[in-house]
């Protein structure tokens with residue numbers, strides 16, 4: 423018996439992907455660096471199935487059909503390089519290595535160049551949906567050597583999540599690091615969605631004094647409308663969950679968020695590309711601030727708590743506004759995420775299909791939602807759409823919910839509840855619609871102190887001017903460049 427695919431790395435994601443592939447009729451060879459895990463798996467969860475245990479990379483490669491496909495599911499970083507170093511020398515030109523971890527897309531581009539140089543094919547794929555998704559249908563975002571796609575497509579599309587019409591949440595994303603780039607942006611958006619939900623929860627808890635059960639009822643209702651999504655659904659379930667003593671467990675969890683770095687990468691990339699992905703960056707910093715627990719406790723002792731205004735309005739109307747604000751901010755966050763994808767496509771010459779990316783995220787992954795169906799429709803109707811909020815549907819939706827967002831942010835500011843993601847959404851939206859920002863003054867300042875020059879509204883774009891502001895600065899201008 424020969425295997426259709428080999429998989430290295432039997433942690434929970436790897437194991438579940440193997441079981442998912444097997445349940446779709448594929449034979450999988452498995453290898454793990456700690457070899458006991460191979461036997462534990464083949465005699466445990468993998469027993470009696472079309473799964474071949476290999477005790478060395480050589481054994482793994484020997485049982486694969488050609489062209490060989492080896493999928494790596496190890497921790498992102500040097501472990502991927504180490505695994506490639508073990509596997510690649512055993513392969514022949516035309517064989518395929520697939521990295522399914524949360525690798526940095528730049529690492530993927532480097533590995534791709536190295537392996538293609540040896541005649542091998544390399545795919546960096548996003549895999550989202552956690553352990554349950556890996557087992558029952560993840561969202562898969564593969565990119566890299568396109569010649570590999572026909573070989574991995576039948577396996578990937580079989581195991582991926584499906585949307586209502588049966589379309590798989592997996593398609594070819596593009597060359598180079600496109601697959602891992604799209605996964606990185608997915609994770610950044612995940613950070614944004616989670617932070618927005620957390621801020622709304624904070625307002626419900628501290629502004630309205632709602633109990634977790636009351637909040638769960640609201641999230642349950644929201645999950646039946648436009649906010650219908652996995653993250654809203656699990657928030658409802660988390661809020662309802664009781665500890666052994668019968669009290670809500672959410673109240674006992676320390677408010678110090680962790681992170682593995684993919685949100686941070688999204689922010690760094692946004693800065694590198696000069697794309698204002700403000701909401702995701704605020705979401706990353708909100709996690710950083712939360713993690714400074716001791717410092718915050720100290721701050722309260724020294725500076726006291728914000729002593730803002732108490733809420734005086736109608737509770738019911740405000741809860742409705744919270745839902746609308748969440749929705750408006752979510753539209754803005756996705757608009758920002760897609761702006762970053764567009765910039766990366768321009769930078770790297772990738773032809774990204776945004777409708778297809780929305781479909782890949784529509785099911786299986788952590789940010790899956792009804793809303794992504796709407797995004798797919800918007801990009802299908804206008805593939806070259808430059809900004810999601812310009813699509814007629816989203817333009818109307820964001821404007822309809824704008825006053826609620828403004829009201830929620832206003833209340834939060836007045837009462838001293840931090841809402842960095844919600845407010846950054848509003849700031850971005852206001853900035854986008856401001857034809858004349860104060861950057862004219864900023865340009866004048868730059869020119870004043872450093873002769874950095876400016877463009878004029880009464881002259882064509884691209885013509886730069888310098889003013890001798892002080893009378894003794896001279897008329898020599900600095901050249902324009904970016905470090």
Ligand code: 6PG
Nearest residue numbers: 550551552609681682683684788
């Ligand atoms: C997914 C998730 C996953 C991510 C975790 C943890 O799509 O299944 O994005 O890939 O690793 O959500 O991320 P943080 O530890 O950074 O929150």
